[in-house]
Amino acid sequence: MVITGLERILREPQVLSRAGRLGLLYNYASVNTRFESSADLIAARFPGRLRTLFGPQHGVGGTEQDNMRETGHGMHPYLNIPVYSLYSETRIPRPDMLESVDTVLVDIQDVGTRVYTFATTVLNLMHACAETGKAVFILDRPNPIDGKDVEGNILNPAFASFVGPFPIPMRHGMTLGELMALYHAELDIGCELEIITLGGWNPNTYFEDTGLPWILPSPNMPLVETAVVYPGQVILEGTNLSEGRGTTRPFEIWGAPFIEPGHVTNLLEKNCITGAVLRETDFKPTFNKWAGQHCRGYQIHVTDRELFRPFRATLAFISALLKLYPEEFRWSEPPYEYVSDKLPVDVILGDDRLRLDLEQGRSIEDLEHSWSEDLDKFLSLRSRFLLYPR
Incomplete structure (x- = not known):
């Protein structure tokens, strides 16, 4: 222990x-x-x-x-x-x-x-x-x-x-x-x-x-399973999608009234959804976004945590929805966590470039490549402060 x-x-x-x-x-x-x-x-x-x-x-x-x-x-x-x-x-x-x-x-x-x-x-x-x-x-x-x-x-x-x-x-x-x-x-x-x-x-x-x-x-954050999907699903806080608040499985369940899951599944970049099953589901949030309204979407069932990449997966969800529902899908309006002059999604993502790239239809693979060098630099910095052998 x-x-x-x-x-x-x-x-x-x-x-x-x-x-x-x-x-x-x-x-x-x-x-x-x-x-x-x-x-x-x-x-x-x-x-x-x-x-x-x-x-x-x-x-x-x-x-x-x-x-x-x-x-x-x-x-x-x-x-x-x-x-x-x-x-x-x-x-x-x-x-x-x-x-x-x-x-x-x-x-x-x-x-x-x-x-x-x-x-x-x-x-x-x-x-x-x-x-x-x-x-x-x-x-x-x-x-x-x-x-x-x-x-x-x-x-x-x-x-x-x-x-x-x-x-x-x-x-x-x-x-x-x-x-x-x-x-x-x-x-x-x-x-x-x-x-x-x-x-x-x-x-x-x-x-x-x-x-x-x-x-x-x-x-x-009721379960460890919630924490596993959270590094990606927290991005949905910056959209008009329900991230599952008001359900018993927040962040695992997500969707909106305008979503038809079958259409989304067909458009997803399949290599982005590894180590997980997306199960189509209907739900009605009791509070927060779309409270009391019938939503369609998914529950994320992570089957292999070693393969699952939550950030990549949620970017793939958003990329598909931008293509399928350009009129219905929306970015949330500020304020968000005391920031009033930036879109909440930009605050969450820590940049506006990623949002703009998603809007322009760049592939998730291209996006990951664009920050790979910066990620390597962070890993080098991080290594100086690790207290437990990696």
Whole structure:
């Protein structure tokens, strides 16, 4: 079984002997193997030292949906310490929020995809801690969709945002600790940073192989299967297609009222849909896009994770729909994650060039070739920050 950074500090409390007063960035998915909350465990293991809690997007309890639905601040009901939302009127801790701590622990389950706000929240925390002289300790957790596969174009810095602050691909193949080490060095952040590493994690494996319990880290990430398709299917947030929010299988199910799946299947670039079966399905979202309306589309059933390439697959879906439904298919309008002057799909993709290429009908193979050199450069950069043998 994999030993998380959380489990390590509980077993080896001397790791925090000089950490002083503690803060904790966490949410309801931050648990040990017995499903106990990291806040409760740290408060009990280090009596009197846990002074402040911080929560990411969706709130500590995961009650809010996507895209600028903010949460407020409060007090923990029985620990009687403040809980500050870092997805509120501020997304970077104010100095007064850090006054009572010397070190902020980070125990957050990331999902291995650039477009997921938790990593940016940790980046903002590091910036704030650098300015106030505080330390950051990352209690590392596994990348649930393995630590070897990397896919997608590299973000253009001109399109940096809360869902993509630095030039990395959509699927980066790093743990949160590794990614923060990269950000810390490449952005010259300057705070004291320590990664409490995992024990026994094999980067070639998926989350099910860790022996750890999967708790959905955000409201629409219920299963590891969701995380597997997410590096591609998150792109649908920038379109008028339902990405399956409001169904029981978000991101696996997708479609719209105007889609005829048989026609889409005939037009798909078949070499782009490997390691998966597209099963035609009908569905009616209970909320979000097309709520209450009969949609047609697909459920993605991944049959071979080694072969499946989620980013490639979703680009193929969009390419086919642009050809079949030029009047019905639409890009979503801004704002998206606090960006009001760019199309959401461009924010998600980290560039407008990819959208324009899709509109012009370029093949997915050509698109992948266009960013292959940049991807190789990222792999070289990434190699300097890998904490677990690849």
